[in-house]
Amino acid sequence: xxxxxxxLLFGRVLRAAGVHVHRERMVDAIQATEWIGVRxxxxxxxxxxxxxxxxxxxxxxxxEAFDVFFRAHGASGLNLPLFSLGExxxxxxxxxxxxxxxxxxxxxESDAAAAAAFALGAYSTVEVSRTKDFADFTAAxxxxxxxxxxxWRWQPGIRRTRRWQRSIRGDIDMPRLLRRNVLRGGExxxxxxxxxxxxxxxxxxxxxxxxxxxxxxxxxxxxxxGLTRSARHVESFVFATRLTRVTxxxxxxxxxxxxxxxxRELHDWGGGTRIGDxxxxxxxxxARRVMxxxxxxxxxxxGWDRGDPQHLGRELARLRRRxxxxxxxxxxxxxxSYEPLTRGMQAALEHIDDFMPAHNLQSIEDLARLLRHxxxxxx
Amino acid sequence: xxxxxxxxxxxxxxxxxxxxxENYIAERGLAxxxxxxxxxxxPLFLEGEAGVGKTEVARVLASALKTTLIRLQCYEGxxxxxxxxEWNYPRQLLEIRMIETAGELDRAAATHELFTExxxxxxxxxxxxxxxxxxxxVLLIDELDRADEEFEGYLLEFLSDFQVTIPExxxxxxxxxxxxxxxxxxxxxxxxALKRRCVYSWIPYPDFDKELRIVRSKVPGASVRLAxxxxxFVQELRTADLYKAAGISETLDWATALxxxxxxxLDADVIDETLGILLKNQEDIDSVRGDxxxxxxxxxxx
Numbered sequence: 001x002x003x004x005x006x007x008l009l010f011g012r013v014l015r016a017a018g019v020h021v022h023r024e025r026m027v028d029a030i031q032a033t034e035w036i037g038v039r040x041x042x043x044x045x046x047x048x049x050x051x052x053x054x055x056x057x058x059x060x061x062x063x064e065a066f067d068v069f070f071r072a073h074g075a076s077g078l079n080l081p082l083f084s085l086g087e088x089x090x091x092x093x094x095x096x097x098x099x100x101x102x103x104x105x106x107x108x109e110s111d112a113a114a115a116a117a118f119a120l121g122a123y124s125t126v127e128v129s130r131t132k133d134f135a136d137f138t139a140a141x142x143x144x145x146x147x148x149x150x151x152w153r154w155q156p157g158i159r160r161t162r163r164w165q166r167s168i169r170g171d172i173d174m175p176r177l178l179r180r181n182v183l184r185g186g187e188x189x190x191x192x193x194x195x196x197x198x199x200x201x202x203x204x205x206x207x208x209x210x211x212x213x214x215x216x217x218x219x220x221x222x223x224x225x226g227l228t229r230s231a232r233h234v235e236s237f238v239f240a241t242r243l244t245r246v247t248x249x250x251x252x253x254x255x256x257x258x259x260x261x262x263x264r265e266l267h268d269w270g271g272g273t274r275i276g277d278x279x280x281x282x283x284x285x286x287a288r289r290v291m292x293x294x295x296x297x298x299x300x301x302x303g304w305d306r307g308d309p310q311h312l313g314r315e316l317a318r319l320r321r322r323x324x325x326x327x328x329x330x331x332x333x334x335x336x337s338y339e340p341l342t343r344g345m346q347a348a349l350e351h352i353d354d355f356m357p358a359h360n361l362q363s364i365e366d367l368a369r370l371l372r373h374x375x376x377x378x379x
Numbered sequence: 380x381x382x383x384x385x386x387x388x389x390x391x392x393x394x395x396x397x398x399x400x401e402n403y404i405a406e407r408g409l410a411x412x413x414x415x416x417x418x419x420x421x422p423l424f425l426e427g428e429a430g431v432g433k434t435e436v437a438r439v440l441a442s443a444l445k446t447t448l449i450r451l452q453c454y455e456g457x458x459x460x461x462x463x464x465e466w467n468y469p470r471q472l473l474e475i476r477m478i479e480t481a482g483e484l485d486r487a488a489a490t491h492e493l494f495t496e497x498x499x500x501x502x503x504x505x506x507x508x509x510x511x512x513x514x515x516x517v518l519l520i521d522e523l524d525r526a527d528e529e530f531e532g533y534l535l536e537f538l539s540d541f542q543v544t545i546p547e548x549x550x551x552x553x554x555x556x557x558x559x560x561x562x563x564x565x566x567x568x569x570x571x572a573l574k575r576r577c578v579y580s581w582i583p584y585p586d587f588d589k590e591l592r593i594v595r596s597k598v599p600g601a602s603v604r605l606a607x608x609x610x611x612f613v614q615e616l617r618t619a620d621l622y623k624a625a626g627i628s629e630t631l632d633w634a635t636a637l638x639x640x641x642x643x644x645l646d647a648d649v650i651d652e653t654l655g656i657l658l659k660n661q662e663d664i665d666s667v668r669g670d671x672x673x674x675x676x677x678x679x680x681x
Contacts, residue, residue, distance in 0.1 A: 020571065022575045024575075025575065028415075028419055028421075031419070032415050032418070032419065035414075035415075035418055036391065036411065036414075036415075040407075042407045042408075043391060043407055043411055046407055046408050046410075046411035046412060047411055047415060049408075049412075049579075050411060050412035050415055050416075050578045050579055050580055051415065051578060051579075053579055054424070054571065054574035054575055054577070054579040055568075055571075055574070055579075056426055056565070056581045059581060161455070161456065161527070162454075162455040162456025162527075163455075163456045163458065163527065163529065164456075164458075174468075175460060175465070175468065178466075178468030178469070178471070178472065179466065179468065280620075283622065284620065284621070284622055288566055289565065289566055289567060289568075292566060292567060314662070318662065
């Protein structure tokens with residue numbers, strides 16, 4: 001029986017479908033199938049799954065690939081002609097392309113590229129005003145500002161971790177004190193000290209990309225990208241009516257294209273913004289995984305909310321309890337005549353720590369200062 | 380010294396049988412990975428929501444294999460002195476005082492005497508490889524996602540050669556590697572390098588039949604009718620949009636509570652009164668209490 005070649009081929013199919021299969025694991029898988037046998041599909045599935053998959057998000061892909069590969073053939077399915085398997089494998093691959101990482105260049109990206117080409121020459125000569133609203137920027141200014149934001153050196157505040165490190169200040173390091181002095185009969189000649197190690201605070205960015213935020217969306221992405229590149233732990237999400245995690249893409253090369261595409265897809269769902277729903281989705285699905293170590297949460301939104309303000313308030317209150325500082329950046333706040341009168345914004349105000357504009361470079365500088373020096377609640 | 384090696388069930392069926400003997404229901408999707416981990420002598424990496432019985436796997440397995448269970452609970456800042464070993468300094472100091480009092484302090488001999496096993500506090504990882512002098516134990520590394528990355532790095536090394544080096548004593552090696560079970564609630568991603576060395580299994584919430592069997596076997600006092608209703612209600616509740624779904628232990632606690640209250644059937648009032656056993660989050664309780672309880676109950680009883 002062609003068991004081994006078929007298993008190896010299945011490994012390749014999985015890899016092509018985007019599952020991270022480690023080469024060494026194939027050896028285990030071959031060994032294991034000898035013990036388990038290939039009589040039962042359930043057992044074979046469980047065996048290959050336990051050895052070749054190590055991420056929960058890969059499980060659906062694995063199951064799909066398994067079904068296709070060992071389709072209705074039971075044990076004899078292991079003798080399937082390689083040709084047909086290869087053909088099916090390509091289908092699996094294409095289906096997986098729904099995960100947005102090999103998308104074609106199109107739409108806004110091409111005018112971004114044009115702007116970039118235009119700005120390339122102009123870049124050094126364009127002086128970007130620190131107080132001019134992003135929405136009024138010319139293409140050249142936008143490009144210059146974008147570069148500025150991409151290179152921005154963010155310094156998120158620091159937090160104390162639970163881990164100790166040696167220091168010349170701080171508390172007496174009892175274990176070390178004893179270890180160093182035990183052989184001197186317990187006479188305390190040295191007094192080693194220790195402090196809690198410090199680490200940068202994580203940042204969680206929740207960006208409203210609904211229609212009303214359109215004028216700011218490109219700057220917003222540059223902001224997210226620059227932030228992710230210079231601060232170590234940044235999680236980014238975009239939302240309109242639905243919430244999507246974009247952490248992996250914002251800082252990647254070509255990530256802009258992907259995020260722009262995702263933003264367009266979010267728009268396709270239509271229906272305006274429901275900030276409360278987006279926050280609820282965040283609180284239930286993601287908060288447990290990304291809100292660790294007292295992060296700073298940044299919400300960027302103009303506060304035009306079509307949902308229930310009470311609902312928004314509840315979710316904000318919940319979010320606030322899990323972060324060390326909750327900052328709401330509202331581009332509209334930059335305009336002198338703006339008053340946060342929308343019901344959503346009204347409901348939000350009582351739950352947020354800071355309400356700041358985010359419409360020009362000056363306001364970004366203010367934010368940088370706040371992140372670096374601001375006080376943080378202990379969480 | 381004769382060592383009784385672990386006897387590992389010879390097939391998946393045999394494994395299911397011994398687990399069933401411990402009152403633990405493991406379907407093939409879980410029994411196969413456990414079996415493979417035992418055969419391949421690889422750590423078993425269990426992921427799943429809180430309360431699906433990950434920790435229970437280790438407990439039951441140790442009992443089924445008639446060996447000891449050693450548990451390391453992870454937390455942020457966990458370090459070698461808490462996970463592996465630590466010298467018992469206070470005792471060493473006392474010992475020095477006693478030697479001094481006896482007036483026979485010989486520096487070289489004292490050093491030698493002070494750093495012996497008598498003064499060593501063995502933490503779970505060291506115990507796990509020491510125990511193997513007798514019979515390989517089950518080592519449970521619980522909630523690894525709570526520990527920080529530094530510890531993960533150490534663990535990676537530990538799991539590849541099962542040895543611990545103590546500068547003052549030398550290297551201690553496992554005769555027989557322990558059976559390692561690592562659990563994670565997935566509050567963060569554990570590094571792939573570690574997961575790759577393991578047999579991986581995702582434990583979902585049980586389906587109705589499995590959960591009913593669990594309730595029936597763990598809460599024998601509940602009538603068949605009550606057990607069915609409780610299970611159906613919890614299953615339905617898990618599909619509701621909540622911050623924190625009820626785990627299996629909550630189902631069991633609830634069933635036990637209802638039995639204690641002499642209940643034989645569910646009604647909206649008793650659910651309202653006891654909802655705090657199922658849901659541990661005030662917002663969740665508020666959002667479910669009242670109308671939604673009645674709706675879910677109606678669907679359950681339908």
